Each structure stands twice: as structure tokens, then as C-alpha cells.
Amino acid sequence: MRPILFVFLLFSVSGFAQWKDYKLTAKGDTLNRIDKLGRKWGPWKLHYDNVRGEPGYEEEGWFEKNRKEGEWRLFSLQGDLVGVEYYKWGLKDSICRYYTRDGELKLEQSWKALNPDKEYDTLEIEDPDKFDTYRTVIVKNEGAAIKHGVWKYYDPASGRVIRSEVYTLGKLEQEAKSTPVAEKKAVAKPKEVLDFEKKNSGKKKVRYRDGSTGG
Template sequence: MRSILFVLLLMFSMSSFAQWKSYKLTSSGDTLNRIDKIDRKWGPWKIHYDQVRGEAGYEEEGWFEKNRKEGEWRLYSLMGDLVGIEYYRWGLKDSVCRYFTKDGQLKLEQSWKALNPDKEYDTLEIEDPDKFDTYRTVIVKNEGAAIKHGVWKYYDPVSGQVVRSEVYTLGKLEETAKAQPTTEKKQVAKPKEVVEFEKKNSGKKKVRYKDGTVGG
């Protein structure tokens, strides 16, 4: 009975792997960096970037659907520190993306709006700044990239204060404001995403994986 069960599980595993042109296999047997038979990225991915021309290297982990980034992506320094959390829709940045120092302090918040790349024009609901809770429909020509939309905040990672903010509406800069200087110092709490990451990964080693390229 056990041998039959083992054979069935083996057949199921082989069938699952066969749908991918290539993949990487983690030490726990999970597949990463999957590419299907028509060269589309699918599922969980981990991407490594080396240091280039003085720019620090990093790694990012997230999900692909039909060759496009989707949902939450996390960025790590090459030492394993969480340095960014980004959100994607249709392969483009969408919603609020946050970036941290290596010590886990928030240094930048960016607000993006993704447009559906499958449409030449897209429609968005924009809040009327002069009328609370009132929205208007705007038709936007798709330029093939995410647009800045909402408030961008730049933080002093030591004091935790916003030192500058920018307000964008559909890529247009509407307002820039600088924070008033202060001599007050306060203890800055780390963002909850960083705290959760540190708790979850305390004492853990980096995930190792191996190539699982199949076919040609």
C-alpha cells in the first residue's frame, strides 16, 4: 500500500514539474522561478541583482502571472534585510510602496496607479479636491507605465518625521511641502511589516535552491 502511494505521489510530482519549461527547486521541494512552455513567468519568483556602478545589489521576491508581476513584492539587501515592499498590478507598480533603511526605519513612501496595459485608454475614479467624498471619472491615455498618483512622503529615518511630501494627480505634481524643522527627538518605531519580518525570520538561514531546467 505504501509503495503504491509513493508511486502515485511521484507521478503527481512529475506531472506538476512537466508543465514548466524550467524552474528552480528549493530545499523543501517547492518550485521557484517557473517558466512555462511559451516562456511566460508564473508563480513565486526570487530575483537577484548584483551591485552595479556603485548601486547596491539586492534581491526581490514575489509572484508572476502571465509574465507580469502581481501583488506584493518584497525587496531585501544582499545581507537579508527587508528594504522595500512594493505592490504590482498588470506588471506595473500600484498602490503605496514603502522603502526602509537597513535598520528597518521607513525612509520613503511612493503612491502609484497602474493602468491596464491591454487597453489604449483606461478610466479612473478621481476624488474632487474641492468636494469631500465626491469623485469624477477621468479617461487616461495609456503610456505603458505606472503613473505617480497620491502622496509621496520622504522621511528622516532618525527622527521618523516627514521632511518633504509631494502630491501627484495622474502623474502631475500638484503640491510640494517641506516639514517645519524641529529640535525634538523621539524614539522611532519600526513599521509593522519590518517587525513582522524580523520576528518571522529570526535565526533563519537564507533559502537555498537548485536549477531544475527541463526540456529545451
């Protein structure tokens, strides 16, 4: 039994040794990892306090070489899911959704990430005048994600779209007129919110401790 424990301890120490800094959850998992080059890697949890009247929040997701990647979830400081964002190359990409604290959808944003390692990026854009036809567009990289697709603003009480905007590579193509808001009625919560509530029912917030190895 002792040799097995010894091997396990060696494995654990070697695993932690590759990180310059990290936090350790109650389950022993590493979080908020920083490698020897100062880059963020793996699962991260970020905290933002209230600032100038804006509510604070926390976000959880994944870093690769100091860049956000994949799905990131935003929570109020009370633990409510208030947003789901997607990243590519550290920039917002695809559909990002935001919710009220009660779980009602209030905003959908559509983004396009450009590869920050390239000065220009080549994109295939659907031709609005020809169905299922695409054209190639070369875009100069300005170092930020660009609005691309339909942005929808919802009335949380009714679930109806009250305004929408259509963007093509950052340019506003058209803005729909606001529509009357329907009377308040029961609206099913979005799937992301239902999944979150089901998975975290009865759970306490994750606590972690520092695991810094110094400079």
C-alpha cells in the same frame, strides 16, 4: 505502501512537466517557474548585483503571465528588508514603502497602474474641491505606472516627514515645504519590518537548485 508512493511520484512528475524551467528549494517547492510559452508564473526570487556604485538587492514576489502581481519584498544582499512594493498588471500600484537597513521608514510612494491591455483606461478620481465626490477621467496608457497620491520623504532618525508631494495622474499638484528635523529619538519600526524580523528570526536564507527541463 508502494502503490501510494508510485501515485505520489506520478503526481510530482506531472506537476514539474508543465514548466519549461524552474528552480527547486530545499523543501522541494518550485520557484522561478517558466511555462512552455516562456512566461513567468508563481513565486519568484530575483537577484541584482552591485552596479556603478548602486547597492545590489534581491526581490521576492509573484508573477502571473509574465507580470508582477501583488506584494513584492525587497532585501539587501545581507538579507535586510529594505522595501515593500505592490503591483497590478506588472506595474507598481498603491503605496510602496522603502526602509533603511536598520528598518526605519525613509520613503512612501503612491502609484496608479493602468491596464496595459487597454490603450485608454477609465479612472474614478476624487474631486479635491468636494469631499467624497468623484469624477471620471479617461487616461491614455503610456505603458508605465503613474504617480498618483501623496509621496512622503522621512527622516529615518526621527520618523518625521521632512517633505511631501501630491500627485494627480502623474502631475505634481503641490509640494510641501521642508520641515525642520527633530532631534533623534526612538521610533517604533514599521509593522512590515517587525513582522519580517519576527518571522525570520534565526532562519537562514533559502537555497535552491536548478530544475531546468531544457528547451
